[in-house]
Amino acid sequence: MTRLLLLAVLVLTASQAGANFALPPLPPREEFGTIVIDRLSSQNGQKPVVFSHWLHRSRFTCRVCHGELEFLMKTNATEITERANRTGKYCGACHNGKIAFRHNGNCEKCHNGDIGYSARRFEEFLLQKAMPMTATGNGVDWSEGLRSGAIKPQTYLKKKSQDMKFDKELLLEAEMTIIPPAVFPHKAHTAWLDCDNCHPDLFNIKKKGTHFTMPEILKGNYCGVCHISIAFPMDECRRCHPDMRDQ
Ligand code: HEC
Ligand code: HEC
Ligand code: HEC
Ligand code: HEC
Ligand code: HEC
Ligand code: HEC
Missing domain, CATH: 3.90.10.10 (Cytochrome C3)
Structure with missing residues (x-):
């Protein structure tokens, strides 16, 4: 119980909580x-x-x-x-x-x-x-x-994507209920990526209830495949956990 409370104090404030995980250093x-x-x-x-x-x-x-x-x-x-x-x-x-x-x-x-x-x-x-x-x-x-529309990247060279539109926004609840859930917006991803960039290799949707824990993500798995080195990095807690407090 004490451990849980301690965690709550540590994680509910994003900036303090950051110190809890070993985030990789950021280049210029x-x-x-x-x-x-x-x-x-x-x-x-x-x-x-x-x-x-x-x-x-x-x-x-x-x-x-x-x-x-x-x-x-x-x-x-x-x-x-x-x-x-x-x-x-x-x-x-x-x-x-x-x-x-x-x-x-x-x-x-x-x-x-x-x-x-x-x-x-x-x-x-x-x-x-x-x-x-x-x-x-x-x-x-x-x-x-x-x-x-500040940028308009080309979406194909020769082969147009046949993927269907899929706009579903998912709430990914952590095992601990005190952690504000992470959001996963499909639309923001399918604007850049095809379904098979993620399914089934990174995210197997047949396996229900996977918890993508932060230590796993920080090892470069799940969201961490992209959100460490290419897409906005793990430091931006609130973009994934919108209900996490800033201070
Ligand atoms: C889908 C098309 C595409 C592919 C694939 C691609 N590039 Fe490019 N690359 C471009 C375009 C367009 C530019 C911009 C050209 C310019 O303005 O000089 C560019 C620019 C560059 C530059 C210039 C950077 C600078 O500062 O002037 C480098 C270096 C480069 N690419 C390396 C690579 C390498 C290495 C690969 C393969 C691993 C690669 N590119 C694959 C389209 C591509
Ligand atoms: C648009 C980017 C680009 C340009 C321009 C380019 N290369 Fe490469 N080259 C690559 C990439 C990417 C590899 C794979 C790199 C690796 O695995 O180390 C490569 C590999 C090589 C290799 C490794 C051996 C092999 O057979 O693949 C040699 C040698 C090489 N390039 C020579 C050249 C020479 C010489 C030129 C100029 C005439 C040149 N490259 C221009 C991107 C480029
Ligand atoms: C950037 C990665 C990524 C891309 C691209 C992506 N998805 Fe997903 N998708 C996910 C994640 C993460 C989940 C949640 C997986 C879980 O809960 O185990 C998910 C879940 C799903 C689910 C289950 C939804 C539910 O209610 O549980 C479906 C269906 C799905 N995706 C379809 C698609 C389709 C169709 C596309 C292409 C149009 C697509 N996905 C593109 C990452 C992605
Ligand atoms: C790229 C999206 C993303 C970012 C950025 C992110 N998280 Fe997470 N976080 C997740 C996901 C996904 C989960 C797991 C939800 C689940 O269990 O399915 C999670 C879970 C957690 C958990 C639950 C315990 C655990 O270890 O998994 C904590 C605590 C947490 N995040 C804190 C943070 C903090 C603090 C930051 C900023 C330093 C942060 N997160 C940034 C996506 C993110
Ligand atoms: C295959 C690569 C990839 C994976 C895996 C991935 N993302 Fe992303 N994500 C992106 C890209 C690319 C963007 C566009 C923004 C950027 O590049 O900074 C993005 C954007 C987002 C956004 C911002 C949306 C917005 O509108 O501002 C959220 C939130 C997000 N990702 C959460 C997640 C979570 C949570 C996971 C894991 C469950 C995840 N992503 C997995 C590539 C990925
Ligand atoms: C013009 C081509 C090009 C585009 C566009 C591109 N990538 Fe890449 N990406 C590459 C190449 C080339 C590599 C290195 C592959 C190799 O060496 O085998 C790479 C490597 C990566 C890696 C591995 C990085 C690492 O640390 O090992 C990730 C993750 C990645 N890309 C994600 C993305 C995401 C997400 C996007 C869109 C926001 C994207 N890429 C857009 C060409 C591209």
Whole structure:
């Protein structure tokens, strides 16, 4: 009982509760979501490839790359090769001199090993698009940016999604009733993602009553697949637990 009370005190105030979980440190906002791909580069005499999510997601929804183009949501997991790129797969689906710069003559634009490579373009982007802001992650409210039309990312290259509309908002109740439930809005997700980005691998809806505990999420499972490194990070308690108090 004492333990429960203690927990209540700790978690009902979001800012104090944050200290309760080991949240991973956040990079500068222009580097949030920037990944270094080096499955093959270094061992083949090239600098690692640096890829910015913010730059690409402002122009394409996640499903274009993580559905149509079959990039996996795990750095260094996809078998990207220079040859595949040059035959129009993976990066080469766009970096072909038509949609974006081509491979020839532009090696160092990708193979630069410099995590800050696109930083100069970030402030430009914020100003140009008048993006709505938040406190963490890229400092950008991507959901609101999409709703307001500040950005209009392309939703497919060749293959339009056949997915049905599904707007259901779910309340995910924690095992402890003292914790304000987390919300899961389908609509805010299907604007970026296809059903099969989440079902059945990340969320198996046949298995009822799964509790996605914070320690599991912080290990990079469930919501943590995206909400640690790409979508707004776990620090923003109230975006998922709207009834949690601020102070
Ligand atoms: C649009 C981005 C992009 C450009 C431009 C680009 N590459 Fe790559 N390249 C990649 C990616 C991504 C990989 C996979 C990286 C990894 O796993 O380390 C890769 C892999 C490679 C590899 C690893 C071995 C192999 O066969 O796949 C070599 C070598 C390579 N690129 C050379 C080049 C050279 C030379 C150029 C310029 C003529 C170039 N790349 C331009 C993105 C690019
Ligand atoms: C232009 C293509 C592109 C777009 C658009 C894109 N991604 Fe990615 N994403 C990638 C690539 C490439 C990787 C690395 C894959 C690899 O190395 O195997 C990646 C990796 C990831 C990872 C793994 C990160 C890690 O820390 O290992 C996650 C999670 C992810 N993406 C989520 C998203 C989400 C969510 C969106 C939409 C908001 C999105 N991506 C949009 C290309 C894209
Ligand atoms: C769905 C299309 C698409 C895919 C797939 C894609 N890109 Fe891009 N990329 C773009 C566009 C469009 C731009 C913006 C071109 C510009 O304005 O210079 C861009 C820009 C870039 C830049 C320039 C950053 C800067 O600061 O100038 C880099 C680096 C880059 N992409 C790397 C990659 C790598 C590496 C991959 C594969 C892992 C990849 N891209 C896959 C469309 C794509
Ligand atoms: C970003 C991840 C994500 C995407 C994308 C997504 N879902 Fe879900 N979905 C969830 C989560 C999380 C749950 C709750 C799972 C649980 O309670 O175990 C859920 C639950 C459901 C349920 C059960 C609803 C209920 O009342 O229990 C259905 C049906 C469903 N999703 C259909 C869809 C369809 C159809 C799409 C595509 C249009 C879709 N989902 C896209 C994450 C997602
Ligand atoms: C991306 C969404 C998301 C964010 C951001 C988030 N949570 Fe959660 N949280 C959840 C989900 C989902 C659950 C599990 C609900 C269930 O059991 O099904 C949960 C459960 C919890 C629980 C219940 C006990 C446990 O360990 O699971 C606590 C306490 C909690 N969150 C606190 C926080 C605090 C404090 C923050 C901010 C530092 C935060 N959460 C940020 C989604 C989120
Ligand atoms: C496959 C990736 C992915 C997974 C898994 C995922 N999300 Fe998200 N979520 C996103 C993206 C992308 C956005 C758009 C906002 C952004 O990128 O910051 C988003 C937005 C949201 C929003 C904000 C909606 C708004 O309108 O402002 C909430 C709340 C949210 N997610 C909760 C959750 C919860 C809770 C879970 C786990 C049950 C979860 N998400 C799992 C990718 C994901």
